[in-house]
Amino acid sequence: MKVRIEFTYKTPKGTNATFSSEEMNAGKGILLAEDLERTERGKNLTFIDSMENSWTLKELKEFMKEIETEPHNITIYFDGGFDLDTRKSGLGCAIYYEQNGKSLRLRRNALVQELNTNNEAEYAALHLGLRELEHMQVHDLPVRLVGDSQVVINQLNGEWPCLEEELSKWADRIEAKLSQLRIQPEYELVSRKKNREADRLATQALKEIEITSTIETASDK
Numbered sequence: 001m002k003v004r005i006e007f008t009y010k011t012p013k014g015t016n017a018t019f020s021s022e023e024m025n026a027g028k029g030i031l032l033a034e035d036l037e038r039t040e041r042g043k044n045l046t047f048i049d050s051m052e053n054s055w056t057l058k059e060l061k062e063f064m065k066e067i068e069t070e071p072h073n074i075t076i077y078f079d080g081g082f083d084l085d086t087r088k089s090g091l092g093c094a095i096y097y098e099q100n101g102k103s104l105r106l107r108r109n110a111l112v113q114e115l116n117t118n119n120e121a122e123y124a125a126l127h128l129g130l131r132e133l134e135h136m137q138v139h140d141l142p143v144r145l146v147g148d149s150q151v152v153i154n155q156l157n158g159e160w161p162c163l164e165e166e167l168s169k170w171a172d173r174i175e176a177k178l179s180q181l182r183i184q185p186e187y188e189l190v191s192r193k194k195n196r197e198a199d200r201l202a203t204q205a206l207k208e209i210e211i212t213s214t215i216e217t218a219s220d221k
Contacts, residue, residue, distance in 0.1 A: 001026040007045040033057050050142050071097040071136050075144040076129040079198035080121030089121035092201025093129035106214045109205040122149040123170035130177045142184040148195040157187040
């Protein structure tokens with residue numbers, strides 16, 4: 001969960017100024033807010049999340065304690081590839097998240113035959129990632145959805161129209177799954193280089209190499 005801190009700073013002589021921080025992980029924000037409170041110079045301290053909801057320090061600490069044992073701080077990297085010769089599609093997703101104080105990574109891929117274009121495969125790969133979140137019982141959280149497909153990212157974030165019938169159906173599936181899980185999506189378009197892990201998983205799927213794994217990582221992605 002990402003938040004920014006807004007507060008009023010008061011000098012010993014009574015001069016006030018209002019500040020707003022950069023966006024950061026909620027855990028880091030709590031540590032900074034507690035330090036500000038200890039100085040007794042940070043007043044009217046409020047956290048603002050990515051959906052522009054306001055939290056007090058007490059409310060945010062209670063929320064973070066509640067979700068500590070559940071997957072949170074989630075990012076899905078997704079990629080899909082379509083082989084014109086075999087008419088098969090490879091789907092790949094890498095999910096980074098935190099749970100019980102650990103940073104974890106889930107990798108999953110799939111080989112499918114019912115798709116007709118690379119753009120459909122990209123949408124299907126994202127849908128695969130969301131189905132994994134459903135299996136993990138993730139709900140009511142913001143989730144970063146990261147891919148290198150301009151079509152998928154820009155259509156889902158509303159910047160591009162979705163005119164093709166099949167892609168429109170996939171967009172509807174994505175929106176329905178997000179609504180079902182009450183997930184607040186944060187779409188991010190990256191270069192292919194920064195999406196290498198999901199790309200590799202999709203390529204392995206096309207080679208009929210099945211990957212399903214969850215490991216602990218040194219730090220979050």
